[in-house]
Amino acid sequence: MSVTTPQINPTVSRLRCSKSGQEVSIGNVRQCPGLCSCCPAPGKPLVVEYDRAHVRAAWAPSAAPSAGLFRFAAGLPVVGLAPGYAGDVGDTPVFYHPRLSEELDVEVFLKNESRNPSGSFKDRGLAMGIALGVAFGARRFCLPTQGNAGVSAAMFSARLGLPGALVYMPDGYQGSIYHQACRHFGGEVVFAGENIAGAGKVMRTALEAPLARGEYVDISTFFEPGRLEGKKTMGFEIAEAFAGNPLPDVIFYPTGGGTGLVGIWKALNELRDWGLSDPAHTRLPRLVAVQSDRCAPVVAAFEAGARDVTPVVSRRTVADGLDVPGAIMGHAMLDALRESGGVALAVADVDIESAFADFGQIGLGAGYESAATLAALREARRSGAIQAGAKVLLLLTGSHLVPLSMSSARDARRGVGS
Numbered sequence: 001m002s003v004t005t006p007q008i009n010p011t012v013s014r015l016r017c018s019k020s021g022q023e024v025s026i027g028n029v030r031q032c033p034g035l036c037s038c039c040p041a042p043g044k045p046l047v048v049e050y051d052r053a054h055v056r057a058a059w060a061p062s063a064a065p066s067a068g069l070f071r072f073a074a075g076l077p078v079v080g081l082a083p084g085y086a087g088d089v090g091d092t093p094v095f096y097h098p099r100l101s102e103e104l105d106v107e108v109f110l111k112n113e114s115r116n117p118s119g120s121f122k123d124r125g126l127a128m129g130i131a132l133g134v135a136f137g138a139r140r141f142c143l144p145t146q147g148n149a150g151v152s153a154a155m156f157s158a159r160l161g162l163p164g165a166l167v168y169m170p171d172g173y174q175g176s177i178y179h180q181a182c183r184h185f186g187g188e189v190v191f192a193g194e195n196i197a198g199a200g201k202v203m204r205t206a207l208e209a210p211l212a213r214g215e216y217v218d219i220s221t222f223f224e225p226g227r228l229e230g231k232k233t234m235g236f237e238i239a240e241a242f243a244g245n246p247l248p249d250v251i252f253y254p255t256g257g258g259t260g261l262v263g264i265w266k267a268l269n270e271l272r273d274w275g276l277s278d279p280a281h282t283r284l285p286r287l288v289a290v291q292s293d294r295c296a297p298v299v300a301a302f303e304a305g306a307r308d309v310t311p312v313v314s315r316r317t318v319a320d321g322l323d324v325p326g327a328i329m330g331h332a333m334l335d336a337l338r339e340s341g342g343v344a345l346a347v348a349d350v351d352i353e354s355a356f357a358d359f360g361q362i363g364l365g366a367g368y369e370s371a372a373t374l375a376a377l378r379e380a381r382r383s384g385a386i387q388a389g390a391k392v393l394l395l396l397t398g399s400h401l402v403p404l405s406m407s408s409a410r411d412a413r414r415g416v417g418s
């Protein structure tokens with residue numbers, strides 16, 4: 001029997017403010033770090049940095065194939081997890097899709113994250129964030145959610161035998177698949193607010209004291225540094241999938257909070273900085289952030305040439321994961337897009353729904369957010385932004401079952417028969 005005692009990885013050298021660049025020594029951190037204290041309140045996300053020589057000496061991704069995303073342990077912030085904790089997280093395949101390639105006259109590769117244990121890529125971030133919080137002494141986790149993140153938080157809390165995650169959902173999510181799945185994994189669900197931001201506000205007021213004492217960790221997107229580190233394993237896996245070959249020219253990423261976008265870029269750059277990148281990977285991919293035109297703060301900021309994202313009023317998109325009107329890590333998303341030579345694109349919900357229907361027709365199980373990447377690629381081919389023959393990777397982030405169950409619930413509320 002293996003014992004789980006998460007500890008901070010000795011390869012971690014420091015934390016750094018993503019906005020100001022100010023360093024925080026990891027030795028001075030007594031509880032799970034939240035946002036920085038150098039920037040105006042509430043602060044900006046802190047990111048983990050590693051000691052290059054130490055990572056290089058310990059890097060052995062193929063050594064423990066049953067460890068799931070902890071295969072990349074040397075470049076991750078926490079060690080000491082039993083193999084069963086996250087053995088089924090990550091390691092999603094990258095595969096070539098002939099039919100989409102033929103339709104669009106480009107080489108289409110897909111990375112389908114719906115194979116993760118709770119059905120979405122959120123598992124990567126929450127598996128890491130919860131393990132890191134526990135390594136810092138936390139015993140319970142809370143977050144606002146209008147999607148899969150709450151389910152993942154409940155699942156990984158259950159795996160470590162912690163008290164159920166406290167999950168704040170907007171009013172109106174009662175009985176939804178997210179609500180039911182959170183409860184299934186032992187989460188305690190509270191309904192408050194009109195949207196994820198409102199739910200978060202209520203949560204931070206209600207839990208102010210235990211959060212300040214470090215008993216609870218606010219594991220909202222980018223409020224602690226672990227989720228980014230979990231999500232970046234997608235970047236390590238993409239590099240591995242194209243070993244000996246050039247990386248894709250372009251990666252289309254459905255963008256809400258942007259953890260994966262920032263994470264993939266961090267991972268590809270870390271491999272370079274650590275001297276571990278494949279000799280064939282001389283050029284990094286251009287990143288394309290895909291949003292719904294009903295909630296597109298990153299697109300607006302990118303097009304305006306802004307350095308940070310200004311919150312917008314969401315007009316509600318069918319793609320829950322893209323319904324993020326503000327983004328605390330907007331500055332890093334914009335940096336990643338510009339450094340990579342990429343772009344931000346908004347697509348109409350009607351095109352997302354049509355791409356989702358097409359996924360069904362070709363036997364591809366992925367949700368609305370994933371369908372948005374296909375809608376964006378189609379648009380980019382029409383406009384000529386992506387040229388014929390380009391090598392394109394679409395990130396498919398979660399299962400088709402969620403939108404199917406949510407749309408049947410919506411239809412039932414409207415009294416539509418099936």
Ligand SMILES: [Zn+2]
Nearest residue numbers: 017036038039
């Ligand atoms: Zn700061």
